[in-house]
Amino acid sequence: MSTPSTQLEKNIEKIVPEDxxxxxxxxxxxxxxxxxxxxxxxxxxxxxxxxxxxxxxTTQLIIGVAVIASIAIIAVAKTSESDSEPSYE
Structure with missing residues (x-):
């Protein structure tokens, strides 16, 4: 018979290096x-x-979301900046 904690561990997806x-x-x-x-x-x-x-x-998640959001904002800003630059070809 499995305990609730082992059932919970089975439901938690592991973070693998590929992620x-x-x-x-x-x-x-x-x-x-x-x-x-x-x-x-x-x-x-x-x-x-x-x-x-x-x-x-919760605190670790908030920090993680903030880091990913800031990277996404920088990436979007950089992408829109490169799209708006005129090309001198």
């Missing part, structure tokens, strides 16, 4: 101006936050 790698890779691509990866960055970041929300305290 972090995918988030960082797509964030890096967006930060370098490849705006096509913004949707991937938000998707991977959201999955990572969902998994983290099952393990972290």
């Amino acid at each position: 972090i790698i995918n988030t960082l890779q797509s964030g890096y691509k967006v930060f370098n101006g490849d705006s096509e990866h913004l949707e991937d960055f938000l998707k991977h970041g959201g999955q990572l936050l969902r998994k983290a929300s099952q393990r972290f305290t």
Whole structure:
């Protein structure tokens, strides 16, 4: 017979290195101006936050969301800045 704590541990999705790698890779691509990866960055970041929300305290989650939001804001600003610059070709 399983205890409630072991059932809860089975329901919690583990954060695997691929989650972090995918988030960082797509964030890096967006930060370098490849705006096509913004949707991937938000998707991977959201999955990572969902998994983290099952393990972290409220304060840790707020800090994590703030960090991802600030990176997303910088990426969007950088992308819109590069889109508005005239090309001198």
